[in-house]
Amino acid sequence: MIYKRWTKEETNYLIFNYSRKSIIAIGANLNRTKDSVFKKAKRLGLTTEMKHWIENEINFLVDKWGKKPADDIAKELNRSILSIKKKAIELKLGPERIANGEFLTTGDIGYLLNKNPGLIYRWIKDGIIKGKCFGKKKTLQTKPDHLIIFLKDYPEKWCANKARIDLIKPYFYYKNRADLPDWFTNKVRKDVYYKNSPTGIL
Structure with missing residues (x-):
């Protein structure tokens, strides 16, 4: 067989x-x-009895996903990595590599912006998003800070209504930023207003 x-x-x-x-x-x-x-x-350990999640644990996971490694979250909640991954999938928090990686791949950025990874690849090759090749397979990757610079410098290339905004926000706290910048919140507000406008005109 x-x-x-x-x-x-x-x-x-x-x-x-x-x-x-x-x-x-x-x-x-x-x-x-x-x-x-x-x-x-x-x-996978799914056949063992599962400990029910309480509201405080869920809130902690949502808040820390994207800011702390999944291993650390599991330790603080006294849960297995499997339990953390399962709940993250249920809550649609995005791929684990996005939460744990210092660098983002074209697939990661494509997922965050709801764009084809091939397009992200071309943007990096063209210098629109700063990035570099890693490993033997020459995988193109970029740092979260460079993603933020792209979002600021090229607002016409991404749409807040289509992007996964809740997963992008944690990257603004990547280096202890206190608040979301005005240009980002204004862009999100503008896209939401445009979508809800009867004529589609601001």
């Missing part, structure tokens, strides 16, 4: 739905056997 490797998307689906759907239903949706789903769930 050929082993079918679990993809990241399948694993996230299992983590999110294990306590919501039956193993049979999950298996049907993933085109996997009941045995395959159960074994994967057991390896």
Whole structure:
């Protein structure tokens, strides 16, 4: 029997739905056997009794996701990394690498801005977003500060209504910034007003 490797998307689906759907239903949706789903769930620790989240824990996770590594959040909440990841997926807080990485990939920025990573790649290559190549695969990455500079210098290239603003905001606190800058809040307010305007004109 050929082993079918679990993809990241399948694993996230299992983590999110294990306590919501039956193993049979999950298996049907993933085109996997009941045995395959159960074994994967057991390896992930999903078959053990889960500790319910309280409101203070959820608020802490939402506040710290993007500011602190997931490992540190898990320690402070006295929870496993799996528990933190599962809740982050449920709350749609974004990929873990965004929260933990000092550098952002084209995929990360594409996710934050709701743009095609290929477009982000071209922007970095053209110098619109400052970045550089890392590793043997020459992966283009940029620092959060450079993303913020891009947001400020090229407001016409991103839309607050489409971007994941709640995931972008933590980067303004990356170096202990006290408040969101006026140019950012004004841009968000302008885009929201434009979207809600009957004529689409400010």
